[in-house]
Every structure is written in C-alpha cells, then in structure tokens.
Amino acid sequence: xxxxxxxxxxxxxxxxxxxxxxxxxxxxxxxxxxxxxxxxxxxxxxxxxxxxxxxxxxxxxxxxxxxxxxxxxxxxxxxxxxxxxxxxxxxxxxxxxxxxxxxxxxxxxxxxxxxxxxxxxxxxxxxxxxxxxxxxxxxxxxxxxxxxxxxxxxxxxxxxxxxxxxxxxxxxxxxxxxxxxxxxxxxxxxxxxxxxxxxxxxxxxxxxxxxxxxxxxxxxxxxxxxxxx
Amino acid sequence: xxxxxxxxxxxxxxxxxxxxxxxxxxxxxxxxxxxxxxxxxxxxxxxxxxxxxxxxxxxxxxxxxxxxxxxxxxxxxxxxxxxxxxxxxxxxxxxxxxxxxxxxxxxxxxxxxxxxxxxxxxxxxxxxxxxxxxxxxxxxxxxxxxxxxxxxxxxxxxxxxxxxxxxxxxxxxxxxxxxxxxxxxxxxxxxxxxxxxxxxxxxxxxxxxxxxxxxxxxxxxxxxxxxxxxxxxxxxxxxxxxxxxxxxxxxxxxxxxxxxxxxxxxxxxxxxxxxxxxxxxxxxxxxxxxxxxxxxxxxxxxxxxxxxxxxxxxxxxxxx
Numbered sequence: 001x002x003x004x005x006x007x008x009x010x011x012x013x014x015x016x017x018x019x020x021x022x023x024x025x026x027x028x029x030x031x032x033x034x035x036x037x038x039x040x041x042x043x044x045x046x047x048x049x050x051x052x053x054x055x056x057x058x059x060x061x062x063x064x065x066x067x068x069x070x071x072x073x074x075x076x077x078x079x080x081x082x083x084x085x086x087x088x089x090x091x092x093x094x095x096x097x098x099x100x101x102x103x104x105x106x107x108x109x110x111x112x113x114x115x116x117x118x119x120x121x122x123x124x125x126x127x128x129x130x131x132x133x134x135x136x137x138x139x140x141x142x143x144x145x146x147x148x149x150x151x152x153x154x155x156x157x158x159x160x161x162x163x164x165x166x167x168x169x170x171x172x173x174x175x176x177x178x179x180x181x182x183x184x185x186x187x188x189x190x191x192x193x194x195x196x197x198x199x200x201x202x203x204x205x206x207x208x209x210x211x212x213x214x215x216x217x218x219x220x221x222x223x224x225x226x227x228x229x
Numbered sequence: 230x231x232x233x234x235x236x237x238x239x240x241x242x243x244x245x246x247x248x249x250x251x252x253x254x255x256x257x258x259x260x261x262x263x264x265x266x267x268x269x270x271x272x273x274x275x276x277x278x279x280x281x282x283x284x285x286x287x288x289x290x291x292x293x294x295x296x297x298x299x300x301x302x303x304x305x306x307x308x309x310x311x312x313x314x315x316x317x318x319x320x321x322x323x324x325x326x327x328x329x330x331x332x333x334x335x336x337x338x339x340x341x342x343x344x345x346x347x348x349x350x351x352x353x354x355x356x357x358x359x360x361x362x363x364x365x366x367x368x369x370x371x372x373x374x375x376x377x378x379x380x381x382x383x384x385x386x387x388x389x390x391x392x393x394x395x396x397x398x399x400x401x402x403x404x405x406x407x408x409x410x411x412x413x414x415x416x417x418x419x420x421x422x423x424x425x426x427x428x429x430x431x432x433x434x435x436x437x438x439x440x441x442x443x444x445x446x447x448x449x450x451x452x453x454x455x456x457x458x459x460x461x462x463x464x465x466x467x468x469x470x471x472x473x474x475x476x477x478x479x480x481x482x483x484x485x486x487x488x489x490x491x492x493x494x495x496x497x498x499x500x501x502x503x504x505x506x507x508x509x510x511x512x513x514x515x516x517x518x519x520x521x522x523x524x525x526x527x528x529x530x531x532x533x534x535x536x537x538x539x540x541x542x543x544x545x546x547x548x549x
Contacts, residue, residue, distance in 0.1 A: 072235070072236060072237030072238050072280075073237075075238065091235070092235070092236055092237060092238035092281070093232065093233040093234065093235050093236055095232075095233075098232075111230045114230050114231060115230050115231060115266075115267070115270050116267060117263050117267060117332075117333075117335070117336055118333075118464070120333065120335055123335060129307075129309075129338040129339075130334065130335055130338060131335055131338055131339050132263075132335045132336070132339065134230065135262055135263050135266050135267070135339065136262065136339070137238065137259070137262065137266070137281075137283075139238050140238075140240075140259075140262075140283055140285065181334070181335070199334070199463075200334055201334075202333055202334055202462075202463030202464065203332075203333025203334045203335045203336065203463065203464065
C-alpha cells in the first residue's frame with residue numbers, strides 16, 4: 001500500500017543529489033551492517049522460505065526530511081510471524097499491519113475501515129488474542145508471536161476447508177480477518193456454541209453479508225478439529 | 230489508509246517514569262491504544278503528541294484478585310479478561326457485562342479497563358477528522374452540537390456549554406458498584422472521577438495515571454446488572470446504558486451516555502429503595518430517573534428519554 005508508506009523518506013533520495021541519501025543516513029545512524037537493504041532480514045532459513053519477499057525493502061525509510069519534528073529513533077524488534085522469526089528496525093509510527101504487509105509481505109491483513117478499528121479486516125492473532133493490526137504499533141510488538149491467515153492456511157487448519165465447504169464468503173476481502181478470529185476462538189474453546197461463534201465474530205464486518213454462513217462454518221471446523229485430535 | 234504523523238515512542242518501565250514524561254506536556258500515554266491511535270491517526274485534536282509513552286511495558290498492572298473484601302483490577306487488565314473472569318461474572322455482574330458489551334471482541338482484547346474509563350467523548354463534531362470543528366472541548370468557543378445535529382447528545386443539559394456524553398460502558402458499572410479508582414497520586418471515588426475538561430473527561434491531573442480499580446464486595450443479597458441500548462448489538466457505542474446494584478438495603482443506579490459524565494439516578498434509587506422489585510415499581514423508578522431529563526431544542530434527542538427510562542427499569546428488574 002504505497003499510500004501508507006512514509007512519503008518523506010526513501011525512494012526519491014538518490015545518492016549524489018546533494019541531499020543526504022538513505023544510505024548515508026543509515027550509516028550515520030549506525031544501523032548499517034553490510035547489506036544495503038538492512039532491517040528486513042529473515043533470521044531463520046525457514047522464515048526466508050516463507051517470506052514472500054525476503055529482504056526486499058529497507059525498513060528505515062528515513063531521508064533528509066526525516067529530521068522532521070517528533071521523529072523518534074527506530075526501534076529494533078524481533079517477532080515471530082507464522083513460525084518464522086523476523087528482525088526489523090521499525091519507525092515508531094508504523095502500524096503492525098504496515099509492517100506485516102508492506103515490509104514482510106504477508107498481505108492478508110486488509111484495510112477496509114481506514115484504521116478506525118471498526119471492521120476487523122486487519123485481524124491477526126497476536127499471542128493468542130485476535131487483535132486489530134491497524135491499531136497496533138509495530139514497535140510495541142517486540143517478542144510477539146503473530147499468526148496471519150497465510151499461516152493458518154499453510155498449517156491446513158480445518159477452519160479453511162470449512163469456510164470453503166460452507167461458501168462462507170463472496171468477494172473474500174474480509175475472509176482473512178474472519179478466519180483469524182475464528183481460529184483464535186477455536187484455540188481457546190474446542191466446543192463453541194453458535195452463540196459463542198456469533199459473539200466472537202461480532203467485530204468482523206462483511207459487506208457481501210454472508211453472516212449466516214459463518215457460524216455453521218466455524219462449528220464444522222470445531223467438529224473436524226475434534227475428530228483430528 | 231491515513232498514516233500517523235511522526236512521534237517518538239518510549240517504553241516506560243515504571244509508572245513514575247511515565248508520569249515524569251507526561252509532565253513535559255507533550256506526551257500521551259498508550260495502553261490498548263484503540264482510542265488514542267484513532268484520535269492521532271485522524272488528527273482529531275489540535276495538538277499532536279510528540280512522545281507516546283507505552284504503559285504496557287510496566288510490569289504488574291495486569292491482574293484480577295480479591296483481597297480482604299475488595300476486588301482489585303490492574304489498570305492494564307484487558308476488557309475481555311474482565312468480561313470472562315468467573316469471579317467478576319458471578320459477584321460483580323454489572324462490570325463483567327459492561328466490559329462484555331464494550332465495542333467489538335478485538336477491541337476488548339486490546340483495550341484496557343484503565344483506558345476505557347479515560348476515553349475521550351464520541352461527539353461527532355469533536356471526532357471529525359482534522360479538527361474541522363474547533364469546539365469547546367478542544368479549546369474553542371462554541372459547541373457545534375448545540376445548533377447542529379444532536380440526536381445522540383445529552384438529555385440532562387450541557388456542562389460548560391458542551392453537550393457530549395460519556396461513552397464508556399464500564400463507567401456506570403463502576404459507579405453502581407461503588408468502585409474506587411486508584412492513580413499514582415490518590416484514590417478517587419468512581420462517582421467523582423469524571424468531569425468535563427479540555428479535551429479529557431476525567432479529573433486526572435496532567436501527570437496522573439490510573440493504576441488500579443478497587444471494588445468493595447457487594448453486600449450479602451445484593452445483585453448487580455448492566456443493560457445497554459445501541460444501534461448494533463456487537464459494535465456500537467451506547468445510545469444509553471445503565472448499571473444497577475440493588476439489595477442488602479441499598480440501591481445504586483447509574484445511567485451513562487445521557488450526560489457529560491456517568492449520571493447516578495438518585496431519584497430512581499430513592500424510588501426503588503426498600504421496595505419489592507416488580508414491573509410497577511421498576512417502571513416508577515424509571516420514570517423518576519428521567520423526570521428531570523429534557524430534550525434539546527429541536528427535539529432531535531427526545532427519543533433517548535424513553536430509552537433511558539426503559540434502561541433503568543430493565544436494569545432494576547435484572548437485579549430481582
């Protein structure tokens with residue numbers, strides 16, 4: 001989402017234009033190790049295989065204009081996403097959603113309500129809790145264990161097939177959020193009632209209005225999970 | 230998606246450290262962040278914090294325990310943990326229900342009790358992005374709801390010319406349960422905790438931080454309940470909500486979203502105290518609670534008055 005990227009930094013600042021380049025800035029900030037694209041380094045081999053674009057973008061888009069007021073220093077954080085470990089230098093004003101999508105490349109946390117916390121499309125599971133990644137600061141996620149819809153699908157969690165079996169979506173835009181919320185519910189409650197499911201999914205909006213399909217899908221997933229166990 | 234303007238972010242290790250950063254006057258504290266980050270993203274206020282101080286890194290503020298007849302809840306306790314706590318559900322029902330009816334499951338998983346009681350109001354003139362209505366609560370000179378669309382606003386008049394209502398679902402429960410709110414400086418009675426300030430809604434000093442909620446055990450035989458009316462059941466802020474604790478010779482009833490701060494319905498308490506709870510007595514108490522309510526000129530918010538009456542009645546009946 002280019003509109004979410006920091007407009008003050010990065011791309012336009014070529015070396016030799018008289019401005020301080022990104023590389024020089026990073027050197028000055030003592031952050032550069034040896035690679036030009038610092039920050040987004042997948043730490044484990046497994047993560048390198050999982051990450052859609054490992055090491056793709058520099059995590060510190062701070063150019064000359066980044067000396068703007070209030071610019072805090074980047075925070076170095078380490079987090080686990082879908083089982084892979086990542087270490088990033090993040091700016092204080094980045095959302096977790098921005099980090100997951102634009103930097104790491106897990107695109108399932110969607111933006112719908114524009115960051116109001118009203119739609120649930122950006123839901124991810126952080127330390128077992130379904131949370132809104134658009135209203136979470138990335139720099140506060142140091143040490144967090146995060147699961148996105150990609151990880152849930154890769155692990156072949158029954159909730160995915162149950163959603164397909166029940167046609168519990170039309171356009172699919174809100175589905176990653178629903179799937180994360182449903183999985184977080186099933187992690188905590190192996191025997192949910194329909195009321196539990198409705199209650200847990202209450203914060204996810206679906207513009208195609210497939211609401212009535214969600215409870216049977218999640219209940220089917222719960223039954224299949226128990227059979228697997 | 231609108232992104233945040235830049236700010237500095239500090240992980241506080243102690244409450245004192247956070248308070249000392251707040252003393253600079255250029256900082257804001259963040260716990261769950263669901264209210265603060267929204268106001269920052271949309272630049273609701275004319276000022277923007279230069280420093281955001283993270284309270285979540287302060288150890289030992291996330292707990293629910295009962296000690297010597299007092300329920301103690303750490304300020305960083307998530308609303309969902311309060312809503313699910315079997316101790317709170319059985320003995321402090323109004324608070325569990327209030328926490329459960331707050332916002333969406335996701336926001337309850339993120340938002341804390343300390344943040345919920347300190348949240349800013351939801352007046353749509355106040356909340357419009359980019360500070361387009363420079364109203365009284367932002368340091369301006371007028372209330373735009375006074376002449377504008379005030380269908381969700383106060384039915385008990387303005388406070389210092391502001392018509393916004395307090396939107397918290399846990400606040401009336403805390404007042405009904407006679408809670409105390411502990412900060413790094415003092416212990417404040419719940420009833421005296423809320424006040425209209427610019428832009429806040431509490432009596433907290435600039436460097437004061439809520440650390441604990443304390444609720445005395447309800448008297449033997451007392452029951453509490455919380456009832457909320459909202460447009461959508463699972464998401465919305467209240468149109469009107471009401472919490473009541475009745476029994477053991479006492480009655481405490483508190484309405485919210487009807488006034489600038491949670492409003493204790495003393496008239497309803499007087500009407501129901503010592504009476505048997507049944508349809509007729511609850512109805513009379515409900516009528517007493519809204520006897521002094523008055524729609525704003527234009528009658529746009531008149532519909533809230535019968536709702537408030539019904540909320541009082543139902544919360545009393547739920548305590549039977």
